[in-house]
Amino acid sequence: MHLSFNDGVNARLAKPDSENNGDYQLKIAFDDGSALIFTVAMYGGLFLHNGTFNYDYYIKNLNAVQPLSEGYRDYYYKSFSEASNMSVKAFLATEQRFPGIGNGVLQDILFEAGIHPKNKIGELDDDRRSALFDSITKVLSEMTANGGRNTEKDLFGEYGRYQTKMSKLTVGTECRVCGEKIVKQNYLGGSVYFCPHCQTLK
């Protein structure tokens, strides 16, 4: 059988000697006493299937062109032509157009590119499209190399070593580029964090 779970699910490996696993939605216990513990805080899905799973997100993920892979540049530019009326956040982080890019990684990608989350895709000129592509590659590579963001824990309960620039940890502090206060807004079913000076709404 296959077990699939999505990004709303927290997965932890509990050591054999850990007595209290707290509340959980699923526990897979191993012979040596260790266990995989799955919990869901806000939303999340755990799916057990035989390898054939007719679920839109799952199929899109399996067949997606992954960021940092070879064909990604072509896929990225091709996608622009279908999305001119969309905001940058809607374009990058919804409908599994770019699996691997969600609201969590989006904030620093847009900050590095100097783009406001509500900017329309159709209003980005070639330079800014190119800057956005470069930022996706740079930020995701750094996050991967550092074991994830410092706002998320890994399988062993350790925070990632990538220091987020725009996140719940930095909201209200000064932007490292211009000194303006970092703000938070609710937008498209999640919080966006940005610098109002470095990322102006064009």
Ligand SMILES: [Zn+2]
């Ligand atoms: Zn700034």
